Amino acid sequence: MDPETVERNLEMYCRQADPRWRGARVRELDCVSAGWESDVYTFVLETDGDAGPLREELVLRLYCGDAATHKAAHEFRAMRRLYDVGYCVPRVLLVETESASFERPFMLMEWIRGDVLWRSMFRVEPERRDALLVAFVETLVRLHKLDAALFDDLAIEGSPDRVTVQDTLDRARGILAPYAHLGFDAVLDWLDRRCATLMPVPLAPAHLDLHPANVLLRDDDSMIVIDWTQFMVTDPRLDLAWTLLLVASQEDSRWREPLLREYERQAGAPIRDLAFFEVCACVKRLASVLISLSIGPEAMGMRPEAVAAMRRQMGPMRYVYARLQEHTGLVLGGVETLLNSV
Numbered sequence: 001m002d003p004e005t006v007e008r009n010l011e012m013y014c015r016q017a018d019p020r021w022r023g024a025r026v027r028e029l030d031c032v033s034a035g036w037e038s039d040v041y042t043f044v045l046e047t048d049g050d051a052g053p054l055r056e057e058l059v060l061r062l063y064c065g066d067a068a069t070h071k072a073a074h075e076f077r078a079m080r081r082l083y084d085v086g087y088c089v090p091r092v093l094l095v096e097t098e099s100a101s102f103e104r105p106f107m108l109m110e111w112i113r114g115d116v117l118w119r120s121m122f123r124v125e126p127e128r129r130d131a132l133l134v135a136f137v138e139t140l141v142r143l144h145k146l147d148a149a150l151f152d153d154l155a156i157e158g159s160p161d162r163v164t165v166q167d168t169l170d171r172a173r174g175i176l177a178p179y180a181h182l183g184f185d186a187v188l189d190w191l192d193r194r195c196a197t198l199m200p201v202p203l204a205p206a207h208l209d210l211h212p213a214n215v216l217l218r219d220d221d222s223m224i225v226i227d228w229t230q231f232m233v234t235d236p237r238l239d240l241a242w243t244l245l246l247v248a249s250q251e252d253s254r255w256r257e258p259l260l261r262e263y264e265r266q267a268g269a270p271i272r273d274l275a276f277f278e279v280c281a282c283v284k285r286l287a288s289v290l291i292s293l294s295i296g297p298e299a300m301g302m303r304p305e306a307v308a309a310m311r312r313q314m315g316p317m318r319y320v321y322a323r324l325q326e327h328t329g330l331v332l333g334g335v336e337t338l339l340n341s342v
Helices: 003-017 068-084 126-144 165-182 184-195 236-250 253-267 274-295 306-311 314-328 333-341
Strands: 025-034 038-049 052-063 092-096 106-110 204-206 215-217 223-225 232-234
Touching: 003 025, 003 038, 052 068, 068 092, 068 106, 126 204, 126 215, 126 223, 126 236, 126 253, 165 184, 165 232, 165 274, 165 333, 184 274, 184 314, 204 236, 232 236, 236 253, 236 274, 236 314, 274 314, 274 333, 314 333
Parallel strands: none
Antiparallel strands: 025 038, 038 052, 052 106, 092 106, 204 232, 215 223
16 A cells, blocks of 8 residues: 555544544654564644644554454554553554455554664663663563453453463464474474473463564663564563574574573572473474465465565574574474575
Protein backbone atom coordinates (compact mmCIF):
# COMPACT_ATOMS: atom_id res chain seq x y z
CA MET A 1 0.00 0.00 0.00
CA ASP A 2 1.48 3.33 -1.05
CA PRO A 3 1.94 6.13 1.54
CA GLU A 4 -0.83 8.29 0.04
CA THR A 5 -3.35 5.48 0.41
CA VAL A 6 -2.22 4.75 3.96
CA GLU A 7 -2.60 8.42 4.87
CA ARG A 8 -6.04 8.72 3.28
CA ASN A 9 -7.40 5.53 4.85
CA LEU A 10 -5.89 6.37 8.23
CA GLU A 11 -7.47 9.81 8.22
CA MET A 12 -10.88 8.40 7.31
CA TYR A 13 -10.63 5.75 10.02
CA CYS A 14 -9.60 8.17 12.77
CA ARG A 15 -12.48 10.55 11.99
CA GLN A 16 -14.93 7.71 12.57
CA ALA A 17 -13.17 5.92 15.44
CA ASP A 18 -13.27 8.58 18.15
CA PRO A 19 -15.55 11.61 18.62
CA ARG A 20 -12.50 13.66 19.58
CA TRP A 21 -11.05 13.04 16.12
CA ARG A 22 -13.90 14.29 13.95
CA GLY A 23 -12.37 16.32 11.16
CA ALA A 24 -8.89 15.08 12.07
CA ARG A 25 -5.98 15.53 9.68
CA VAL A 26 -3.02 13.17 9.38
CA ARG A 27 0.35 14.92 9.16
CA GLU A 28 3.98 13.82 8.92
CA LEU A 29 3.22 10.19 8.04
CA ASP A 30 6.46 8.20 7.92
CA CYS A 31 7.09 4.47 7.47
CA VAL A 32 9.73 3.85 10.13
CA SER A 33 9.86 0.07 9.97
CA ALA A 34 9.02 -2.73 7.58
CA GLY A 35 9.85 -5.63 9.87
CA TRP A 36 9.34 -9.37 9.66
CA GLU A 37 5.84 -9.20 11.13
CA SER A 38 4.49 -5.72 10.49
CA ASP A 39 4.70 -2.27 8.93
CA VAL A 40 5.04 0.61 11.39
CA TYR A 41 4.17 4.23 10.64
CA THR A 42 4.50 7.31 12.81
CA PHE A 43 2.17 10.24 12.27
CA VAL A 44 0.69 13.34 13.84
CA LEU A 45 -3.08 13.64 14.20
CA GLU A 46 -4.37 17.22 14.35
CA THR A 47 -7.96 18.13 15.25
CA ASP A 48 -9.81 21.38 15.82
CA GLY A 49 -12.20 20.20 18.51
CA ASP A 50 -14.76 21.97 20.68
CA ALA A 51 -12.22 22.06 23.50
CA GLY A 52 -9.59 23.59 21.25
CA PRO A 53 -6.86 22.26 18.95
CA LEU A 54 -5.68 18.71 19.61
CA ARG A 55 -2.32 17.33 18.46
CA GLU A 56 -1.45 13.70 19.11
CA GLU A 57 1.71 11.87 18.07
CA LEU A 58 0.74 8.30 17.24
CA VAL A 59 1.93 5.03 15.73
CA LEU A 60 0.11 2.80 13.26
CA ARG A 61 1.18 -0.86 13.35
CA LEU A 62 -0.09 -2.97 10.41
CA TYR A 63 0.22 -6.73 10.94
CA CYS A 64 1.23 -9.28 8.29
CA GLY A 65 0.99 -13.01 7.84
CA ASP A 66 -1.41 -15.85 8.54
CA ALA A 67 -1.63 -15.18 12.31
CA ALA A 68 -2.02 -11.41 12.00
CA THR A 69 -5.48 -11.25 13.58
CA HIS A 70 -4.43 -13.20 16.65
CA LYS A 71 -1.20 -11.22 17.01
CA ALA A 72 -2.96 -7.87 16.86
CA ALA A 73 -5.53 -8.77 19.50
CA HIS A 74 -3.00 -10.50 21.73
CA GLU A 75 -0.43 -7.71 21.58
CA PHE A 76 -3.06 -5.05 22.29
CA ARG A 77 -4.32 -6.87 25.39
CA ALA A 78 -0.83 -7.54 26.69
CA MET A 79 0.40 -3.98 26.19
CA ARG A 80 -2.72 -2.45 27.71
CA ARG A 81 -2.29 -4.57 30.85
CA LEU A 82 1.44 -3.92 31.07
CA TYR A 83 0.84 -0.17 30.79
CA ASP A 84 -1.85 -0.33 33.46
CA VAL A 85 0.51 -2.03 35.94
CA GLY A 86 3.23 0.55 35.31
CA TYR A 87 5.61 -1.35 33.05
CA CYS A 88 7.58 0.59 30.41
CA VAL A 89 5.48 0.16 27.24
CA PRO A 90 3.73 2.63 24.92
CA ARG A 91 0.09 3.39 25.70
CA VAL A 92 -2.17 1.57 23.24
CA LEU A 93 -5.35 3.26 21.99
CA LEU A 94 -7.24 1.06 19.53
CA VAL A 95 -6.99 -2.29 17.79
CA GLU A 96 -8.91 -3.44 14.72
CA THR A 97 -8.85 -7.08 13.65
CA GLU A 98 -11.54 -6.90 10.92
CA SER A 99 -11.41 -3.41 9.47
CA ALA A 100 -11.74 -2.51 5.82
CA SER A 101 -9.47 0.51 6.29
CA PHE A 102 -6.29 -1.40 5.46
CA GLU A 103 -7.54 -4.97 4.79
CA ARG A 104 -5.11 -6.01 7.52
CA PRO A 105 -5.36 -5.99 11.32
CA PHE A 106 -3.80 -2.90 12.89
CA MET A 107 -3.23 -1.09 16.16
CA LEU A 108 -2.87 2.56 17.14
CA MET A 109 -0.62 3.54 20.04
CA GLU A 110 1.26 6.53 21.34
CA TRP A 111 4.44 7.52 19.51
CA ILE A 112 7.42 7.23 21.82
CA ARG A 113 10.25 9.36 20.50
CA GLY A 114 13.55 7.59 20.96
CA ASP A 115 16.34 5.73 19.24
CA VAL A 116 16.54 1.97 18.87
CA LEU A 117 18.83 0.86 21.69
CA TRP A 118 20.86 -1.53 19.55
CA ARG A 119 22.19 1.36 17.45
CA SER A 120 24.12 2.78 20.38
CA MET A 121 24.34 0.26 23.21
CA PHE A 122 27.46 -1.51 21.99
CA ARG A 123 29.07 1.45 20.21
CA VAL A 124 29.62 4.06 22.92
CA GLU A 125 32.34 4.69 25.45
CA PRO A 126 32.69 1.93 28.09
CA GLU A 127 31.17 3.86 30.98
CA ARG A 128 28.01 4.73 29.09
CA ARG A 129 27.83 1.29 27.51
CA ASP A 130 27.90 -0.33 30.95
CA ALA A 131 25.12 1.97 32.19
CA LEU A 132 22.97 1.12 29.18
CA LEU A 133 23.59 -2.59 29.69
CA VAL A 134 22.43 -2.33 33.31
CA ALA A 135 19.29 -0.42 32.30
CA PHE A 136 18.55 -2.87 29.48
CA VAL A 137 18.80 -5.87 31.79
CA GLU A 138 16.56 -4.06 34.25
CA THR A 139 13.73 -4.10 31.69
CA LEU A 140 13.96 -7.90 31.63
CA VAL A 141 14.29 -8.43 35.39
CA ARG A 142 11.52 -5.94 36.14
CA LEU A 143 9.19 -7.78 33.76
CA HIS A 144 9.95 -11.14 35.35
CA LYS A 145 9.25 -9.76 38.82
CA LEU A 146 5.70 -8.66 37.95
CA ASP A 147 2.94 -10.69 39.56
CA ALA A 148 1.91 -13.34 37.02
CA ALA A 149 -1.65 -13.32 38.39
CA LEU A 150 -2.14 -9.86 36.88
CA PHE A 151 -2.15 -11.46 33.42
CA ASP A 152 -4.27 -14.58 34.02
CA ASP A 153 -7.28 -13.24 32.07
CA LEU A 154 -5.49 -12.23 28.87
CA ALA A 155 -5.76 -15.52 26.96
CA ILE A 156 -7.76 -15.41 23.72
CA GLU A 157 -8.99 -18.03 21.24
CA GLY A 158 -8.29 -20.97 23.53
CA SER A 159 -4.70 -20.02 24.30
CA PRO A 160 -3.63 -21.05 27.82
CA ASP A 161 -3.21 -18.44 30.55
CA ARG A 162 0.11 -19.94 31.55
CA VAL A 163 2.57 -22.00 29.52
CA THR A 164 4.89 -24.49 31.22
CA VAL A 165 8.18 -25.66 29.76
CA GLN A 166 6.59 -29.00 28.88
CA ASP A 167 3.76 -27.14 27.12
CA THR A 168 6.40 -25.32 25.09
CA LEU A 169 8.13 -28.55 24.10
CA ASP A 170 4.84 -30.23 23.16
CA ARG A 171 3.85 -27.25 21.01
CA ALA A 172 7.27 -27.19 19.34
CA ARG A 173 6.99 -30.88 18.51
CA GLY A 174 3.65 -30.28 16.84
CA ILE A 175 4.94 -27.32 14.83
CA LEU A 176 8.10 -29.13 13.76
CA ALA A 177 6.46 -32.48 12.93
CA PRO A 178 6.12 -31.70 9.18
CA TYR A 179 9.83 -30.87 9.00
CA ALA A 180 11.30 -34.10 10.32
CA HIS A 181 13.98 -33.95 7.61
CA LEU A 182 15.64 -31.07 9.49
CA GLY A 183 16.38 -33.34 12.45
CA PHE A 184 14.83 -31.33 15.31
CA ASP A 185 13.19 -34.45 16.78
CA ALA A 186 16.56 -35.48 18.19
CA VAL A 187 16.89 -32.16 20.00
CA LEU A 188 13.33 -32.31 21.32
CA ASP A 189 14.03 -35.83 22.62
CA TRP A 190 17.15 -34.45 24.35
CA LEU A 191 15.04 -31.71 25.94
CA ASP A 192 12.21 -34.07 26.93
CA ARG A 193 14.62 -36.35 28.79
CA ARG A 194 15.82 -33.41 30.90
CA CYS A 195 12.62 -31.44 31.39
CA ALA A 196 11.42 -33.29 34.48
CA THR A 197 14.74 -32.70 36.26
CA LEU A 198 14.71 -28.91 35.91
CA MET A 199 14.75 -26.84 39.07
CA PRO A 200 11.24 -25.35 39.22
CA VAL A 201 10.82 -21.58 39.29
CA PRO A 202 7.62 -19.49 39.44
CA LEU A 203 6.15 -18.70 36.04
CA ALA A 204 6.45 -15.02 35.11
CA PRO A 205 5.40 -12.54 32.42
CA ALA A 206 7.77 -12.94 29.45
CA HIS A 207 8.36 -10.95 26.28
CA LEU A 208 10.17 -13.75 24.40
CA ASP A 209 11.89 -11.38 21.96
CA LEU A 210 13.44 -8.80 24.28
CA HIS A 211 16.63 -7.65 22.61
CA PRO A 212 18.04 -4.12 22.13
CA ALA A 213 16.27 -3.67 18.78
CA ASN A 214 12.95 -3.94 20.62
CA VAL A 215 13.85 -1.25 23.13
CA LEU A 216 13.59 2.50 22.54
CA LEU A 217 16.08 4.76 24.32
CA ARG A 218 14.60 8.16 25.15
CA ASP A 219 16.49 11.42 25.57
CA ASP A 220 16.35 11.06 29.35
CA ASP A 221 17.87 7.54 29.05
CA SER A 222 14.63 5.84 30.08
CA MET A 223 13.75 2.74 28.06
CA ILE A 224 10.48 1.64 26.46
CA VAL A 225 9.94 -1.97 25.35
CA ILE A 226 8.01 -2.64 22.13
CA ASP A 227 6.89 -5.62 19.99
CA TRP A 228 4.81 -7.80 22.36
CA THR A 229 3.27 -10.30 19.94
CA GLN A 230 4.89 -13.26 21.75
CA PHE A 231 3.98 -12.21 25.30
CA MET A 232 2.99 -15.00 27.68
CA VAL A 233 3.32 -16.13 31.28
CA THR A 234 5.93 -18.88 31.27
CA ASP A 235 9.32 -19.88 32.67
CA PRO A 236 11.38 -16.65 32.68
CA ARG A 237 14.50 -18.59 31.76
CA LEU A 238 13.06 -19.06 28.27
CA ASP A 239 12.99 -15.27 27.98
CA LEU A 240 16.50 -14.77 29.32
CA ALA A 241 18.01 -17.49 27.13
CA TRP A 242 16.49 -15.94 24.00
CA THR A 243 17.87 -12.51 24.87
CA LEU A 244 21.35 -13.93 25.49
CA LEU A 245 21.30 -15.90 22.23
CA LEU A 246 20.08 -12.99 20.10
CA VAL A 247 22.66 -10.56 21.42
CA ALA A 248 25.49 -13.10 21.22
CA SER A 249 24.66 -14.21 17.68
CA GLN A 250 23.74 -10.82 16.19
CA GLU A 251 26.27 -8.61 17.97
CA ASP A 252 29.16 -10.47 19.60
CA SER A 253 29.33 -13.62 21.71
CA ARG A 254 31.45 -11.82 24.31
CA TRP A 255 28.35 -9.93 25.51
CA ARG A 256 26.64 -13.09 26.75
CA GLU A 257 28.51 -13.27 30.05
CA PRO A 258 28.15 -9.59 31.06
CA LEU A 259 24.42 -9.75 30.33
CA LEU A 260 23.99 -12.97 32.28
CA ARG A 261 26.03 -11.76 35.27
CA GLU A 262 24.04 -8.53 35.41
CA TYR A 263 20.74 -10.40 35.22
CA GLU A 264 21.80 -12.64 38.09
CA ARG A 265 22.92 -9.61 40.11
CA GLN A 266 19.61 -7.82 39.68
CA ALA A 267 17.55 -10.99 40.17
CA GLY A 268 19.51 -11.77 43.34
CA ALA A 269 20.20 -15.42 42.49
CA PRO A 270 22.14 -17.57 40.01
CA ILE A 271 20.22 -18.97 37.03
CA ARG A 272 19.92 -22.74 37.17
CA ASP A 273 19.67 -25.10 34.19
CA LEU A 274 20.44 -22.33 31.70
CA ALA A 275 21.96 -24.75 29.16
CA PHE A 276 18.55 -26.41 28.76
CA PHE A 277 16.88 -23.11 28.00
CA GLU A 278 19.63 -22.04 25.63
CA VAL A 279 18.99 -25.20 23.63
CA CYS A 280 15.29 -24.25 23.53
CA ALA A 281 16.30 -20.82 22.21
CA CYS A 282 18.56 -22.39 19.57
CA VAL A 283 15.74 -24.61 18.31
CA LYS A 284 13.36 -21.66 18.15
CA ARG A 285 15.85 -19.49 16.28
CA LEU A 286 16.96 -22.11 13.79
CA ALA A 287 13.43 -23.34 13.14
CA SER A 288 11.90 -19.88 12.64
CA VAL A 289 14.47 -18.95 10.02
CA LEU A 290 15.09 -22.26 8.25
CA ILE A 291 11.44 -23.30 8.03
CA SER A 292 10.47 -19.86 6.75
CA LEU A 293 13.07 -20.19 4.01
CA SER A 294 11.61 -23.59 3.14
CA ILE A 295 7.87 -22.84 3.12
CA GLY A 296 7.67 -19.06 2.83
CA PRO A 297 7.44 -16.40 5.53
CA GLU A 298 3.69 -15.75 5.18
CA ALA A 299 2.95 -19.18 6.66
CA MET A 300 5.05 -18.21 9.68
CA GLY A 301 3.21 -14.93 10.15
CA MET A 302 5.93 -12.79 8.57
CA ARG A 303 6.26 -10.39 5.65
CA PRO A 304 7.22 -11.79 2.21
CA GLU A 305 10.26 -9.48 2.21
CA ALA A 306 11.53 -11.30 5.31
CA VAL A 307 13.20 -13.91 3.10
CA ALA A 308 15.97 -11.55 2.01
CA ALA A 309 16.62 -10.55 5.62
CA MET A 310 16.71 -14.19 6.68
CA ARG A 311 19.25 -15.06 4.02
CA ARG A 312 21.54 -12.46 5.56
CA GLN A 313 21.21 -14.31 8.86
CA MET A 314 23.23 -17.36 7.84
CA GLY A 315 26.36 -16.24 9.72
CA PRO A 316 24.49 -15.80 13.01
CA MET A 317 22.58 -19.04 12.32
CA ARG A 318 25.82 -20.97 12.15
CA TYR A 319 26.74 -19.55 15.56
CA VAL A 320 23.35 -20.66 16.91
CA TYR A 321 23.82 -24.15 15.50
CA ALA A 322 27.30 -24.34 17.02
CA ARG A 323 25.84 -23.42 20.44
CA LEU A 324 23.22 -26.15 20.08
CA GLN A 325 25.92 -28.69 19.26
CA GLU A 326 28.07 -27.49 22.14
CA HIS A 327 25.27 -28.19 24.60
CA THR A 328 23.85 -31.40 23.11
CA GLY A 329 26.57 -33.02 20.99
CA LEU A 330 23.95 -33.64 18.30
CA VAL A 331 24.45 -33.40 14.54
CA LEU A 332 21.38 -32.28 12.61
CA GLY A 333 21.99 -33.28 9.01
CA GLY A 334 18.99 -31.45 7.60
CA VAL A 335 19.91 -28.22 9.36
CA GLU A 336 23.51 -28.46 8.16
CA THR A 337 22.39 -29.08 4.58
CA LEU A 338 20.13 -26.03 4.62
CA LEU A 339 22.72 -23.81 6.28
CA ASN A 340 25.30 -24.78 3.68
CA SER A 341 22.93 -24.34 0.74
CA VAL A 342 21.90 -20.72 1.38
